[in-house]
Amino acid sequence: MFLSAPSSVPHITELPWQPPERLFPLCRDEDSSVFLDSGGPAEQERHRWSFLCPQPAGQVTLPLTEMHLFPRHLREFLAAHAPNSELSSPSSPDLPFTGGVIGLLSYEAGMACEGLTSRHETDCPAFTALACRDLFIIDRLEQKLWWASIDGLPPPEVPAVLPPPHSYPAITAMPEQSAGTWQAAVRTVRDYIAAGDIFQANLTMRWVASRPAGLNLPHLYEQLRTACPAPFGAWFHTPDFTLLSASVERFLSLDHQGQIETRPIKGTCPISTDPQQNDTLKDALRHDEKELAENLMITDLMRHDIGRVCQLGSVDVPQLFAVERFAHVHHLVSSVTGQLRAGYDAADLLAATIPPGSVTGAPKYRALEIIDEVETSARGAYCGTLFRLGWDGALDSAVIIRSISATTDHLKIGAGGGITYPSHPEREYEEMCLKAAPLLNVLHTHGR
Numbered sequence: 001m002f003l004s005a006p007s008s009v010p011h012i013t014e015l016p017w018q019p020p021e022r023l024f025p026l027c028r029d030e031d032s033s034v035f036l037d038s039g040g041p042a043e044q045e046r047h048r049w050s051f052l053c054p055q056p057a058g059q060v061t062l063p064l065t066e067m068h069l070f071p072r073h074l075r076e077f078l079a080a081h082a083p084n085s086e087l088s089s090p091s092s093p094d095l096p097f098t099g100g101v102i103g104l105l106s107y108e109a110g111m112a113c114e115g116l117t118s119r120h121e122t123d124c125p126a127f128t129a130l131a132c133r134d135l136f137i138i139d140r141l142e143q144k145l146w147w148a149s150i151d152g153l154p155p156p157e158v159p160a161v162l163p164p165p166h167s168y169p170a171i172t173a174m175p176e177q178s179a180g181t182w183q184a185a186v187r188t189v190r191d192y193i194a195a196g197d198i199f200q201a202n203l204t205m206r207w208v209a210s211r212p213a214g215l216n217l218p219h220l221y222e223q224l225r226t227a228c229p230a231p232f233g234a235w236f237h238t239p240d241f242t243l244l245s246a247s248v249e250r251f252l253s254l255d256h257q258g259q260i261e262t263r264p265i266k267g268t269c270p271i272s273t274d275p276q277q278n279d280t281l282k283d284a285l286r287h288d289e290k291e292l293a294e295n296l297m298i299t300d301l302m303r304h305d306i307g308r309v310c311q312l313g314s315v316d317v318p319q320l321f322a323v324e325r326f327a328h329v330h331h332l333v334s335s336v337t338g339q340l341r342a343g344y345d346a347a348d349l350l351a352a353t354i355p356p357g358s359v360t361g362a363p364k365y366r367a368l369e370i371i372d373e374v375e376t377s378a379r380g381a382y383c384g385t386l387f388r389l390g391w392d393g394a395l396d397s398a399v400i401i402r403s404i405s406a407t408t409d410h411l412k413i414g415a416g417g418g419i420t421y422p423s424h425p426e427r428e429y430e431e432m433c434l435k436a437a438p439l440l441n442v443l444h445t446h447g448r
Contacts, residue, residue, distance in 0.1 A: 010083060010098050010133075010391075011152040015145045018158065020138050021222070024235070025159045026054035028218045033237045034102045034130050036388060039229030039246075040326075042140035046231040046250060049096055050138040051388065054156060056102075056130035057081055059238065064126045067112035070105075071347035074129065074389070077101060081131035082391050083150045095137050098148040100390040103129030104236055104243060104400075107379035110355025111368055118372050123407050124380030128238060132388075165216050171443040173207035173413055176377055182432075183425035185374045192370050193421045200297045201361035201370055204416025205432070206377050207440060211411055217242055224404065224442050228328070232398035234386055243381050245403040246439070248326045251356050251385045252306075254349055254395040258340035260306050264298045264358040265399075266418050267291035267332030268431055271325065282323050282330055291332055294418040295321060299334040301357035301364055308352040310338035328438050346395040350387065356399045359383040361418070381405045382414030404439060413439045 020037060027033035033054050040047040060077045062070060078101050108118050109126040134153055137146040147155035177185075182205055189201050221235050221244045228246035236243040250263045269285040272278040285291060299317060307315050319335035340349065360383075361367025382405060387397035405412045415436035417428050 010148040010150045012095070012098060012146050012148045013155070015147055015155060017143045017145050020050045020052065020140070022158055022161075023052050023136055023138070024218070024222065025162070026052070026156055027235060027237065028159075030054055030237070031239050032056050032059060032130055033235070034132065035235040036102065037225055037233035037235065038140065038231050039225055039233050040231055044231070048139060048141045050140065051097055051132075051135055052138065053102070053130065053132040053135040055134065057133040058131040060129050061125050062127040064108055064112050064117070067109050067126055070109070070113070070127055071351050073127075074101070074103070074347045075345070077129055077131065078389060078391075081133055095146065096394070096396070097388055097390050098137065099132050099135060099150060100388060101129045102132055102236070102388045103127065103386070104381060105350065105354050105385050105387070106381055107355045107359070107383040109384065111372070113351050113354055114365055114368060116365070116368055116372070118378055120372070120375075120378035122378035122380045123410070124241060124378070124405065128241070130238070165219050168212065168215070168446055171209050171212060171411065171446055173209035173411065173440055173443055176206050176208060179429050183429055186419055186423060186425040186428050188374050189370065189419045190421055190423060193419075198367050198370060199362045200294060200418055200420050201367040202359045202383075202416055203371065203419050203428070204359070204375065204379065204383065204414050206382070207413045207436060209411045209443060211406065211409055217244070217406060220244060220404070220442070220446050223446060224439070227442050228402060228438050230326070230402060232386075234398070236386060240408065241381075242406040243386065243400065243403060244406065245386065245398070245400060247386075247398045247401050247403060248331070249358065249399040249401055251387075251397040251399045252349060252353060252395065253397070254340065254346050254393075256392040256394045260310065260338045260340055260349065262302045262306060262336050262353075263333055264295065264302050264336070265331045265333050266295040266298045266358055268417070268435070269330050270434065271329060285323055285330060285332060286321065290420055290422045292321060294420055295332045295334055297362045298358045298418070299336060301360075301362045302336045305353040305357055305364070306336060306338045306349070309341055309344045309348050311341050314339035329434065346389050346393055349395065350385070350397075354385055355383055356385060359399060359401070359416070379414060380412065382412070402435065402439060404443070411443065413443070
């Protein structure tokens with residue numbers, strides 16, 4: 001079954017401008033809510049649009065044992081909540097997303113799609129999706145705001161600004177491994193590379209904190225989005241699991257004409273406040289043989305993954321090794337494009353490509369096996385993907401990195417990096433800590 005545009009469209013109303021942070025309080029007291037929150041410079045396309053659904057119309061969740069049914073369940077869930085009657089709309093602006101499904105696929109869900117089972121237990125659902133029939137659409141560049149509703153419902157009243165909550169004790173997340181233990185795992189991965197098993201593997205670990213009683217998760221997210229503005233920031237909240245994301249990495253996009261793009265990120269260097277030193281750091285990243293090799297291998301892996309569902313000969317690499325600046329670091333970013341094969345849809349594309357290649361390794365299947373062997377816990381949502389799928393079949397998605405996962409008992413942060421044979425264990429550990437530091441600081445300063 002191919003996902004296609006329904007015969008009707010949501011009722012869309014333009015509203016007076018309000019910034020996203022004024023709308024987010026609508027999510028405070030809901031059992032489920034979702035906010036795709038693009039932060040950073042709004043003039044860049046990836047930072048421009050935000051979407052907030054304060055009251056999703058439904059939820060579907062699949063365990064790992066049923067991931068082979070994921071494409072079917074996603075299609076059925078989208079169809080069950082799609083528009084089913086003609087509605088008049090006072091305006092029909094060209095908007096990227098006017099409703100559909102917003103979903104989360106865990107890293108272990110991706111392993112299942114590759115035919116593998118992790119040895120680690122996870123407290124994150126394999127697949128959870130929320131139906132977004134009524135939502136705010138926010139254009140940060142033009143400072144415009146719309147309300148889209150399938151049933152023509154009026155927008156909810158934006159609540160008054162509340163004073164900040166009382167201070168909370170600092171939350172200190174503890175690393176699950178010592179520096180020495182993690183660096184030993186790097187050496188193990190290098191041994192596998194030397195033996196010819198793989199070319200590269202992404203090695204990660206977690207920091208874990210007990211969830212304090214009475215923790216104000218919305219306030220924690222507000223602090224995260226302020227400290228770490230990101231193009232693929234997100235609040236994805238359900239009764240049992242909440243993702244607070246400051247992801248910088250797009251995974252896959254698919255337009256309604258079947259054009260696919262994926263933008264793998266591999267290669268990192270710090271940002272300096274000194275412009276001359278900053279240029280030096282960027283130039284060094286552009287010429288770092290280890291970082292370039294790492295990016296090239298992941299770019300090639302993504303060419304292979306999307307090639308599973310693309311028209312023959314349509315896969316291309318229009319951008320290779322571009323240095324792009326984000327909130328706290330520079331990254332090497334490439335772009336891979338392709339045309340979806342006739343008869344395939346977004347569900348097929350996701351099933352063929354998860355977990356994202358930039359957080360696995362090459363060859364992918366063997367890298368997944370080795371990662372599961374050397375890492376000491378499940379990744380859960382971290383290194384999975386968060387996606388939005390519209391009524392027209394168009395898809396956008398992010399790799400879940402730079403994120404906080406919250407269950408009823410714990411808060412978790414993950415970080416890691418790509419390991420190749422030239423990798424230095426101490427340098428890789430320092431780079432991993434550089435990525436985790438802003439998130440750990442948000443936890444530590446929460447409520448202050």
